[in-house]
Amino acid sequence: MSAQAYHLAGEFYELVARRQAASSGPPLQAALAGTDPAAGPVLEIGAGTGAVTEVIARTLPDTGIVATEPAHTMRAVLTARVAADERLRERVLVTDEDAAALTVRLETAPPGAGFCAAVLFGVVGHLDRPDRIRLWRALQRVLPVGAPVAVELMGVARPRHIPPVRLLREQIGDQVYEWWSAGEPAGPAAMRFDTTWRVLAGTRVVREVAESYLWHTLSVSDLVAETGWSGEPRSGPDGTEIAVLHPVPSS
Numbered sequence: 001m002s003a004q005a006y007h008l009a010g011e012f013y014e015l016v017a018r019r020q021a022a023s024s025g026p027p028l029q030a031a032l033a034g035t036d037p038a039a040g041p042v043l044e045i046g047a048g049t050g051a052v053t054e055v056i057a058r059t060l061p062d063t064g065i066v067a068t069e070p071a072h073t074m075r076a077v078l079t080a081r082v083a084a085d086e087r088l089r090e091r092v093l094v095t096d097e098d099a100a101a102l103t104v105r106l107e108t109a110p111p112g113a114g115f116c117a118a119v120l121f122g123v124v125g126h127l128d129r130p131d132r133i134r135l136w137r138a139l140q141r142v143l144p145v146g147a148p149v150a151v152e153l154m155g156v157a158r159p160r161h162i163p164p165v166r167l168l169r170e171q172i173g174d175q176v177y178e179w180w181s182a183g184e185p186a187g188p189a190a191m192r193f194d195t196t197w198r199v200l201a202g203t204r205v206v207r208e209v210a211e212s213y214l215w216h217t218l219s220v221s222d223l224v225a226e227t228g229w230s231g232e233p234r235s236g237p238d239g240t241e242i243a244v245l246h247p248v249p250s251s
């Protein structure tokens, strides 16, 4: 399961999550503006360490959030973040569900157990097409027509060769933390990403943690076609783009 790829990285992920939330937060805030909280909480799928959960909470201060996260190290940071902040603690419910388990729950949710919006940042490419389609159908059951479904697609609409590149370098204490990533096409609509976290003391590598995962590449228009919903791209001030979909009435 793809969440496995994050069990080790969870130790370091907060370093990159804060930066990503700063880029993708503004378009998310714009997508969620005007959401009607009467329909229920926001559903965040694959919430990671909770950096985006905080953005949602700031944007919709009167709304609950259900934050699902299957990787236990990521979830540990998420839970610690929620527990440490009284305003999050009273509004955020954390679950360990992956998308498949969540889909089953939504498929059998009683009437009225709905959500006002859904947020999937850096997650949908971990699901293959049949699993995504089942998830979209399940979400359609529990979201009002027109509700925002905000999706972050990791900037890879089509498979391409990405040579190893250092995406982050930060100092903590006397050590430097580096995050490296490389990607290769793995079929007509998928990529294999290899990521490495490296901890250095001076020039000496103290620790190295490598993980790989498959990412199904998708564009905003692919998502619109796949869901049958309306949708549009939305960009932040630094050009970071997310997809904002809106369920249409069931036919």
Ligand SMILES: C[S@@+](CC[C@H](N)C(=O)[O-])C[C@H]1O[C@@H](n2cnc3c(N)ncnc32)[C@H](O)[C@@H]1O
Residues within 6 Å of the ligand: 001, 002, 003, 004, 006, 017, 020, 045, 046, 047, 048, 049, 050, 051, 052, 069, 070, 071, 074, 097, 098, 099, 100, 120, 121, 122, 123, 126, 127
């Ligand atoms: C790139 S991280 C993004 C985390 C967070 N959404 C953010 O933007 O900071 C991807 C997250 O998706 C989760 N994930 C991977 N496969 C998943 C699945 N099948 N169902 C739900 N979540 C999954 C991972 O555990 C990880 O936390």
